[in-house]
Amino acid sequence: MKISPFKLERYFDKYEFSAPYLLSSSDCEPLRLNELLALADEKSRSEWDVLKLGYTESMGDPVFRNEISKLYTSISPEDVLVLVPEEGIFISMNVFLEKGDHVVTTFPGYQSLYQIAEDMGCPISKWEPDQDLNFQVQDLKKLVTDKTKLIVINFPHNPTGSLISKNDLNEIVNIAQEKGITLFSDEMYRFMEYDEKDRLPSVCDLYENAVSLFGLSKTFGLPGLRMGWLTTRNKNYMQDLISFKDYTTICNNAPGEKLGTIALQNKDTLIQRSLKIIQTNLLLLEDFSQRHKQWFLWKTPKAGSIAFPELKIKGTVMDFCQDLVKEKGVMLLPHDVYDFSRNHVRVGFGRQSLPKVLSVFEEYVKEKSPAK
Ligand SMILES: Cc1ncc(COP(=O)(O)O)c(C=O)c1O
Incomplete structure (x- = not known):
């Protein structure tokens, strides 16, 4: 299979480590190693010091998988496969699909989905x-046919920050169940709901022929660990996923698993840390958009660390973003990298630098004439 360029990742590659002001990152402020280790109890801390850097168990360290299983209501450690989040998408698509199979997916979205x-x-x-x-959900219903093999959903959604209701999620599960369709649910932004009542159940807890993807990159502020996992109660699915992993990474990195265990042993602290940053930044963004209404059509997301406001400009959004990064060093993601036709930009607000970045962006907005 020849694979197409991943537009968002190529765009990030150009600017992520050269532009001084990032306004599009999807993760929450990454922790430093010493901050994470400071949370470790005595046992984990001493295990970290003498950690053996050998090969690890293919499915993932049992202690780590045990911590992961506690995030779900019906998942046991044997139902968890630890891998890199992006790898989880690649493996799942290869395992569940063959040429010609019909797929229904949330769109716009993270391109690999x-x-x-x-x-x-x-x-x-x-x-x-x-x-x-x-x-x-009625729009989704119209897309599902007798040939549909896989439904791919992503809530909280990248890039809009949208959520659906629990009833709608149940309806999707019912459709999949009735038609014997596998459900793949990317839940990378879970636990970042601004109102806990909006939190959706994990799809792997609702339906046997479902696979959920989650990891430490976004909510837990640990993208550099490259730690994620797939969860499913379907034993055949799990066997196929494990077998495919022998051709990608075989097993996981030992330091990542140990640090990941420490992170999940302190999950509430890390989730609260991320939510605090997000909620503070969200107020600043709402205020900013209100002050510059002639530029932006702002819609507050329901969860996560990204939003997808509409830009009211004369030229193209791509030109706007490129001029902004060239003149002020502020990086925004244009809708083009999502293959989306409406004039939107992705704004990321999980980082502590947001107030400073926003003030540089404001200089730009004030200097330029807006609006169409
Ligand atoms: C919805 C979604 N799924 C999966 C991933 C992949 O996560 P990672 O980059 O940690 O592999 C991302 C990353 O941005 C994402 O936004």
Whole structure:
């Protein structure tokens, strides 16, 4: 299979480590090693000091998998496969799909959630949000056919920060169940709901033929560990996923698993840390958008560390973003990297630098004439 360029990752590659002011990152402020280790209890701390840097168990360290299973209601450590989050998407698409299989997926979205399938030769139907960036389940229903093999969903959603209701999620599970469709649910931004009542159950707890993806990159502020996991109660699925992993990474990095265990042993502290940063930054962004209404059509997300406001400009969003990064060093992601046709930019607000970045962005906005 020839794989298409990942537009968002290529764009990040150009600016992430050269632009001084990042306004599009999706992760929450990454922790330093000493901050994470300071949370470790005595046992974990001494295990870290003498950690053997050998090969590890293919499914993941049992202690780590045990901590992961506590995030779910019906998942045991044997139902967890530890891997890199992006690897989890790659493996799943390869395991669940063959050329010609029909796929329905949330769109716009993180490109690998549909691109791998498309490049494998699978017809894709895109479940798009309405004008207000809300996903309507009746629109999804119209896309599902008797040939649909896989439904891919991602809530909290990248890039809109949208959520659906629990009833709508149950309806999707019912559709998948009735038609014997596998459900792949990317839950990378879970636990970052601003109102806990909006938190959706994990799909792997609702439906046996479902696989959920989660990891430490976003909510827990640890993207550099490259730690994620797939969870499913379907034993056949799990066997196929494990077998495919022998051709990607075989097993995980030992330091990442140990540090990941420490992170999940302190999950509430880390989640609260991220939510605090997000909620403070969100107020600043709302205020900023209000002050510059002639530029932005702002919609407050329901969860996560990213939003997808509409830009009201004369030229193209790509030109705007490139001029902004050239003149002020502020990096924003244009809608083009999502193959989305409406004029939007992705704003990331999980980082502590946001107030400073926003003040540099404001200089730019004040200097330029806005609006169409
Ligand atoms: C929705 C979604 N899924 C998966 C990933 C992949 O995570 P990672 O980069 O940690 O592999 C990302 C990263 O941005 C994402 O936004």
